[in-house]
Each structure stands twice: as C-alpha cells, then as structure tokens.
Amino acid sequence: MDTRADPDMPVSSDAAERPVGRWCAAALLVHDGRYLMQLRDDKPTILLPDHWGLFGGTVEPGEDAAAAMRRELAEELEWRPRDLAAFTEMTLLLPLNPPRLDRMSFFIAPVTAADLAAMVQHEGADRRLFEPAVLACEKRVAPWDLAVVLMHAREAVLFGRR
DSSP: OOOSSSTTSOOOTTGGGSOEEEEEEEEEEEETTEEEEEEOOOOTTSSSTTOEEOEEEEOOTTOOHHHHHHHHHHHHHSOOOSOOEEEEEEEEEEOOSSOEEEEEEEEEEEOOHHHHHHOOOOSSSEEEEEOHHHHHTOSSBOHHHHHHHHHHHTHHHHHOOO
C-alpha cells in the first residue's frame, strides 16, 4: 500500500543524497493589500541578482525562524514589527550545480504608512510596494516569493477563509 499523500508524485531515489542548503526566513510586509518587495543587489555572487524578492535572510545556528526574521528586518530596514505571524513554509530543490535543498519559512507582518516612512534600507538596490497582479507581471522576481505573495493575496479563495 502506497502511503504517500500523492501516489502519482514521483519520488527521487537520490533524495537522501541531496545537499541540504540554507534555512531562510522571509517576510510578507503588507500595507493596504500591497506587498513591500526588495530589489536585490545586482551582484553575480548572490542568488537571483537584480530580482524583486521579499525581505529576509538566513536562519543562523541557534535561532528559530521568527527570531531570524526579526533580526533580518532590524538589520535590513531598521524596523521591528509589532506583529509577526507564521504563514507557510516550503522546501525548494534549487536547480544549481550541484542541486541544493533550501527550507523557506514565510511570515506576515502588517506595516503602516508611518512604518514605511521610518524604514532605512541597508540591503538591496531599491524597495517598492506591489499589488499582487503587478508583481506577477514583473520579469525579474524570485519565483518562490511570488508564489507565497499570490497564495497570501488569494488566501480566502484558495483556502476558504473569510
């Protein structure tokens, strides 16, 4: 008897051999139905240079994802969220050479106009608020971040929440 959630989903025989990569935390910073995104620096040494992505970073040893998220927001934006709630988590097999398995923890943090005005950005080339449909049309956006923004924006429809 097959006990997988989806028996039609292929299972790789080399799953145990995949190099485990990073554990990252990222924030959905939401203001009036729009999402604050960071334009990543255009450095060839980083993953997805010159792409829009959520603010966040690596979970350090000894940290949990929420603590890492709070630290990253303080470092990158000099901002400390009043409310930070876990939203979703995913594991990605990045098609790098060699492939890398990354864990991503996503959080929601509402921001006010005053929060946005007070933020001081220390990482990335720019920041901008995007409506989900506009973000989906961007040519350079981190695909996993876009997926989570769209999931959050359509949460009521997708998951029957009102």
